[in-house]
Amino acid sequence: xxxxxxxQPPTRPRRDPVPAxxxxxxDFVAKIQARLETKLLGGFLVISVLMLALGVIGLLAVxxxxxxxxRLSRLSQQTDNANHLxxxxxxQSHFRTMALLTGDPVWTEKIVVAKxxxxxxxxxxxxxxxxxxxxxxxxxxxINERYGEAGVRVEAIxxxxxxxxxxxxxxSEHEISHELEDLLNEFIASSESDVITEIxxxxxxxxxxxxxxxxxxxxxxxxxxxxxxIISWTVIGPVRKIDHALDTIAxxxxxxxxxxxxxxxxxxxxxxxxxxxxxxxxxxxxLETVNRDLQATVDEQVAMLEHASVLRRxxxxxxxDAIIAGTSGIGESRRAELTVVFADVRGFTALSEQAEPEEMxxxxxxxxxxxxxxxxxYEGTLDKYIGDALMIFFNDPLxxxxxxxxxxxxxxxxxxxxxxxxxxxxxxALMKISAGIGISTGFVTVGNVGSPSRMDYTVIGNxxxxxxxxxxDAGPGEILISERTLALLPPGLVISESAGExxxxxxxRPIALYRVTAAAEATQDA
Numbered sequence: 117x118x119x120x121x122x123x124q125p126p127t128r129p130r131r132d133p134v135p136a137x138x139x140x141x142x143d144f145v146a147k148i149q150a151r152l153e154t155k156l157l158g159g160f161l162v163i164s165v166l167m168l169a170l171g172v173i174g175l176l177a178v179x180x181x182x183x184x185x186x187r188l189s190r191l192s193q194q195t196d197n198a199n200h201l202x203x204x205x206x207x208q209s210h211f212r213t214m215a216l217l218t219g220d221p222v223w224t225e226k227i228v229v230a231k232x233x234x235x236x237x238x239x240x241x242x243x244x245x246x247x248x249x250x251x252x253x254x255x256x257x258x259i260n261e262r263y264g265e266a267g268v269r270v271e272a273i274x275x276x277x278x279x280x281x282x283x284x285x286x287x288s289e290h291e292i293s294h295e296l297e298d299l300l301n302e303f304i305a306s307s308e309s310d311v312i313t314e315i316x317x318x319x320x321x322x323x324x325x326x327x328x329x330x331x332x333x334x335x336x337x338x339x340x341x342x343x344x345x346i347i348s349w350t351v352i353g354p355v356r357k358i359d360h361a362l363d364t365i366a367x368x369x370x371x372x373x374x375x376x377x378x379x380x381x382x383x384x385x386x387x388x389x390x391x392x393x394x395x396x397x398x399x400x401x402x403l404e405t406v407n408r409d410l411q412a413t414v415d416e417q418v419a420m421l422e423h424a425s426v427l428r429r430x431x432x433x434x435x436x437d438a439i440i441a442g443t444s445g446i447g448e449s450r451r452a453e454l455t456v457v458f459a460d461v462r463g464f465t466a467l468s469e470q471a472e473p474e475e476m477x478x479x480x481x482x483x484x485x486x487x488x489x490x491x492x493x494y495e496g497t498l499d500k501y502i503g504d505a506l507m508i509f510f511n512d513p514l515x516x517x518x519x520x521x522x523x524x525x526x527x528x529x530x531x532x533x534x535x536x537x538x539x540x541x542x543x544x545a546l547m548k549i550s551a552g553i554g555i556s557t558g559f560v561t562v563g564n565v566g567s568p569s570r571m572d573y574t575v576i577g578n579x580x581x582x583x584x585x586x587x588x589d590a591g592p593g594e595i596l597i598s599e600r601t602l603a604l605l606p607p608g609l610v611i612s613e614s615a616g617e618x619x620x621x622x623x624x625r626p627i628a629l630y631r632v633t634a635a636a637e638a639t640q641d642a
């Protein structure tokens with residue numbers, strides 16, 4: 117089997133002409149009795165020597181430039197430190213002035229810190245200074261000692277007479293600070309001059325090194341290219357044939373075969389290419405079969421997803437998933453203990469008399485959507501909408517050991533959600549909408565009910581009727597549950613109270629009812 121129709125045998129690729137200048141060298145290398153890797157290794161060795169020589173020259177150039185850069189960096193740091201020293205002297209004068217004017221000891225403490233920083237910075241600057249500046253640093257230290265002594269005298273005078281202290285500061289300490297500033301300005305100017313000189317020297321050296329390095333790099337590059345071309349031309353023939361065969365295979369013609377006269381590594385390579393082409397020809401046929409089967413599977417899965425999407429528009433997620441999986445036994449009628457919930461939304465009847473039909477339906481859909489989201493949050497099975505009421509049950513089709521707890525939690529969340537919705541409504545009629553919720557737990561019949569052309573998956577039984585009556589009897593915002601439902605709730609789950617025994621329509625005997633007012637944890641949080 118082939119991947120293309122009417123495959124053509126690969127034609128012999130034309131060999132590019134060898135440059136006349138390189139012909140003698142190519143013939144010489146081709147006639148050498150050696151394996152291909154030996155020839156390549158020899159060529160790489162020559163190129164490596166050229167690269168090594170280039171690297172040595174580059175290293176020397178880098179070391180030279182690195183030395184100059186280091187000197188520039190030190191000169192720049194030297195200038196920065198001198199500026200910081202100058203700023204420190206200025207800061208000390210400012211701090212002294214503020215201390216004399218305000219008498220606040222904070223300024224005296226800042227003077228002490230500034231003097232200590234000045235000494236430390238002076239030591240650091242001298243440690244890495246470029247050039248011989250021993251005399252300068254000795255003068256700076258000597259003047260700084262006098263500066264410190266003058267400061268001590270000013271502080272002593274300040275303790276007795278602040279005005280005399282100011283005069284003493286101006287006549288002695290301030291004048292000495294100018295001596296330090298003058299020396300530092302000279303040091304800064306000298307450092308900046310050294311930076312300019314070093315930059316000019318660096319530029320000249322860089323130009324020379326750049327020209328020398330470029331010239332040797334060009335010669336090394338030309339030599340490496342020439343040597344590489346000589347070696348490549350000795351093997352370009354079989355390489356081009358194999359490349360042509362691979363190009364044919366890549367275009368989809370797996371019948372391509374290559375023949376070379378070489379009995380070296382290229383001979384082995386050509387045999388491997390031919391074997392790979394044969395294998396690809398076989399595998400391509402198998403791949404086409406797999407692709408056809410995969411496409412059919414994908415189409416089937418897409419159809420199932422579309423079917424699931426449609427089902428979820430009309431059924432609760434649990435029922436839809438159970439129908440798709442085919443493992444729930446939904447079509448079978450059976451007895452099971454379920455918790456049934458009726459949520460009767462009140463106030464829409466009055467609203468229908470006041471609002472336009474479109475507005476009333478829109479508001480009803482908004483409330484029912486919010487209630488449905490709460491149902492699905494607790495994995496309840498939404499049986500149906502009955503006008504403005506909802507019928508829900510738990511524990512089928514998916515088993516739920518805590519079905520009573522889920523139902524009660526859902527009812528509390530429904531009332532909370534309904535309250536939140538009312539706060540968003542601007543219409544006064546909508547503000548009066550509320551819900552009565554009834555919950556009953558017991559054995560009922562669950563399964564498909566209806567005709568062959570239209571079936572409903574639903575529940576029937578006494579507890580369904582009881583839950584409906586409880587919802588009817590519940591007041592606005594009230595949740596009524598049966599005694600069985602209360603017994604199945606975990607202790608401390610909710611706050612409940614007795615609603616007494618009531619005679620409900622359709623129920624033969626009085627039923628003990630309980631009113632759920634809040635979740636226990638919500639009460640504790642409050």
